[in-house]
Amino acid sequence: MNEKLYSITELAEEFDITPRAIRFYETKGLLSPQRAGATRVYNYRDRARLVLVLRGKRLGFSLEDIKEYIDLYDADRTRSEQLAHLMLVGRKRITELEQQLDDVQTTLAELRVIEAEAADALRARGLDPERALAEIAQKLLVEAI
C-alpha cells in the first residue's frame, strides 16, 4: 500500500490552521513537501514536522528557534564532531526547558490563586462563579457578533 498523502487544506483543517500558515512555514524552511507539478503534497514525515512546529509554537518559541530544534532531529550523525555538537546543543536546550518548566509551574500557581480569589469574591456577592463565568462568556460571544 502506498503511504498516505495529504493536500495542504487537509492538513490545515486537521490542525485548525490556514493553508497560508503552512505555506509560510515552508518559506521559513520548516517544511519541504514534494510537489506534483506545482501542487504541494505532504507525506507522514511532513505531517510529523508540522506537529513539531505547532508544539514549538505552543511553547512560545519563534519559528526560527523551532527550525533549530527540528534540525536537531535531522542532524548529521556521521561525524564524531557533529555528534558532540548535537549533545552540546541538546544539553543547552534541556537546561533552558527545565527553566521554562519551573517558570510555567510558578506562573500556574499564581494564576490559580488569582482564579480562586475571583471565585471567592463572586461567592461573597452571592453569585455562583461557574454561572457568572458562563454568562460573561456568552455575553462576550454575543458582543463579538
Added chain:
Amino acid sequence: MNEKLYSITELAEEFDITPRAIRFYETKGLLSPQRAGATRVYNYRDRARLVLVLRGKRLGFSLEDIKEYIDLYDADRTRSEQLAHLMLVGRKRITELEQQLDDVQTTLAELRVIEAEAADALRARGLDPERALAEIAQKLLVEAI
C-alpha cells in the same frame, strides 16, 4: 509627611524597563499619573498599577487583558462582571499553561533521548562523550574569538 513621588526614569530604572514603555502603557490607559506642568509625576498608587501591569506581562497577558483587570477597581461594567471576566481570562491562560507544561515535558523527554543516543554513538566510536563535549565546546569558544 508628603507621599513619595517618582519621576518616570526613577520608575523605569526600578523596574528595569524604559520610560518609553511607561509612556506607552499610559497611551493604552493603564496608567494616568498627575502632571506638574507637562512632566509626569507618579505616586504610590501609580506605582502599584505599574506593578500590576508588569505582573500581568509576566503571566503572559496582553496589555488589553491587563487593562480589564486593572479596571476592576474602576468599574464601568459591574464589579461582578469584571470578576467573572477575570476568571474567564485566567482560566484560559491556565489551560494554555497546562498544555505548555505537557509540551515541555514531552520535548524534554525527546531531547534527552537525542542526547543519550549521541552519547552512545560516541562511545561506540571509542570516545568519551564528556571529553568530546568539552572539546567541541572549547573549540566553539575559540572560534568565537
Added chain:
DNA sequence: CAATAAATTTACGCTTACGTCATCACCGGA
C-alpha cells in the same frame, strides 16, 4: 546665567506571523 541633563510630543520604524486580496493555472465534471 550658561551649559547640561532630563522630559515631552510627534511620528516613523521594526519584528514576527501570518491575513487578505488579486491574478493565474489547472483539473475534473455536467
Added chain:
DNA sequence: TCCGGTGATGACGTAAGCGTAAATTTATTG
C-alpha cells in the same frame, strides 16, 4: 466546452509592544 473548486504566487496589510530619532521645552547645576 464552460464552470466550480483547489492550488500557486506575489504583494501589500495588520497587530503588539515598544525602539528610535527629531525637535522642543523644562530642570538642574556649577
